[in-house]
Amino acid sequence: MEFSKEQLEQYTALLEDWIPKEATIAIAVWDKYIYYAAGERDLQIRVGQQVEKGSIADIVLQNGNRTEGIMDDTLFHAPYYGTGYPIHIQGERGALIVIMPLKLQSHTPFRxxxxxxxxxxxxxxxxxxxxxxxxxxxxxxxxxxxxxxxxxxxxxxxxxxxxxxxxxxxxxxxxxxxxxxxxxxxxxxxxxxxxxxxxxxxxxxxxxxxxxxxxx
Structure with a gap:
């Protein structure tokens, strides 16, 4: 099934008011990524790439629930913080992933x-x-x-x-x-x-x- 770029960008436009401009956005349907816009944390995902087992996208696609957390560097050779949302595109089950730079999370810096x-x-x-x-x-x-x-x-x-x-x-x-x-x-x-x-x-x-x- 084909998805137009304009259709996919509608989802990212909805996020502009509440996510930092440094965020990376990915959309997956079934077991493949169909959209990727790199921000500060670029995981170098390619459109058409298979969703990695154990990733936030995979968890959302499997359980259909909102999922968030800090992932280690096992999958993408770099740790990342992501939030995944279950979505439907043209009746197909998908996942919208917002990937944030780790330093945007609230942790007291070491002195x-x-x-x-x-x-x-x-x-x-x-x-x-x-x-x-x-x-x-x-x-x-x-x-x-x-x-x-x-x-x-x-x-x-x-x-x-x-x-x-x-x-x-x-x-x-x-x-x-x-x-x-x-x-x-x-x-x-x-x-x-x-x-x-x-x-x-x-x-x-x-x-x-x-x-x-x-x-x-």
């Missing part, structure tokens, strides 16, 4: 993180942290090039970091204040260089979000 070095724990002011890394199922953050270990995973840190922090990769969150410049590597992927010489890759999943956040 410091306590990290472990050997058998010592040190509270580090958040503004002194240059970047964070997930490595071998452990989370590390760096201040003055010194590594500190924390038990808080990146997906939870992301919820409570100030706006100066930006997720650029499944394994990295960077403090924008420490960015020296952004270049392209030999494969034309973005590469972030920090003032201390550290090089961090930007994954394809986060490229659009990084460009939107930094305005280039």
């Amino acid at each position: 410091f993180l306590t990290g472990k070095q050997e058998e010592e724990w040190r509270p580090i002011p958040i503004e002194k942290i240059s970047y964070m890394e997930s490595l071998q199922k452990k989370t590390w953050f760096y201040a003055n090039k010194e590594p500190y270990k924390t038990n808080i995973p990146l997906k939870e840190l992301q919820l409570r970091l100030p706006d100066s922090f930006l997720r650029i990769h499944r394994s990295y969150i960077v403090n924008v204040s420490f960015i020296d410049r952004i270049i392209r590597d030999f494969s034309s992927n973005l590469l972030i260089l920090l003032h201390d010489g550290t090089e961090l890759p930007v994954s394809q999943t986060y490229t659009s979000e990084v460009r939107n956040a930094l305005g280039f």
Whole structure:
């Protein structure tokens, strides 16, 4: 069954007055996405793509009820907050999904993180942290090039970091204040260089979000 773009955009027009402009909107019918408009959190869904099992769209299509929650990075390589609504289009059962940037959710930002070095724990002011890394199922953050270990995973840190922090990769969150410049590597992927010489890759999943956040 064919659905016109104008018909699908009627649903998004109804949402304009009560959702932030940064929101991403997806519409699925049966088991496929039929509409996608990327916002700040771009999950890189394609029209015609199969609905992922366990996603918010899948849950709404299965139970026919409004569903919301924070999803981890298992399905789209990036955590996201979504709300799904059951809808009907031309008599077909569907789901309307509103995907919000995680930082729009109400969480008190961290003022410091306590990290472990050997058998010592040190509270580090958040503004002194240059970047964070997930490595071998452990989370590390760096201040003055010194590594500190924390038990808080990146997906939870992301919820409570100030706006100066930006997720650029499944394994990295960077403090924008420490960015020296952004270049392209030999494969034309973005590469972030920090003032201390550290090089961090930007994954394809986060490229659009990084460009939107930094305005280039």
